[in-house]
Amino acid sequence: MQTVSLIAAAIEREGISTVCISLLREVTSVIRPPRALFVPYPMGYPLGAPNDNALQRRIIDAALALLPRIDVPVFEEMQR
């Protein structure tokens, strides 16, 4: 969570919008990347489940929906 958050900040500073998936609110809310979607899955499963294309797509769609937000840091929770 820390690594992707720090990379997201570097990318955003280059003028590119970013959104992070996060599995740990405790960490991400302290580091504060510009936009993060908290997902209700275990560590190692950022897009929910292997070979579950529909679930992976739902999570990706929810994350991409945060891109237009400029009220950073943006933290949203995905419901299971």
Place this chain on the structure above:
Amino acid sequence: MATYEEMSLRVRLFMKGYPFKRFKIDPVPVAPFDKSLSKARVALVTSAGFHTPEQPGFDQGISMGDASFREIPGHIDVQILLESHNSSSFDHAGIEADKNLALPVDRFRELEAEGAIGELNHRHFSFMGSILNPRRLIKETAPQVARSLRADKVDAVLLTPV
């Protein structure tokens, strides 16, 4: 969502004691997304420690973490990627079964084919997380990837941890 309570005691104690606050991003940068997604060029970044069979693995001997990155070609079959992330803080079985779980190239190809995104970038980037001392990541390798993405005229990036 994962919580501290679900993790092993060792990982939990480590995370409770780790000074995450030291690396708080302040101020939080913001780049307005002024394009419709259907016209945007999108790239992916993961910290899953993926690399191609030709690329060297990440160096797990660097005790404070390996801040290097691997460039993942956009045309690759993601399932052939290798993972050299040795952290015991997560279950590796999921990403071993389906690399899209942490680097969803196939899902984004579908989005591109449907016209939901403008186009997928010709390359993506992979780091290995669990970088205890992120100084080199912050000063050197993350900005380097950010500049490459800007050179590629990427409009949006999705980042996935493990």
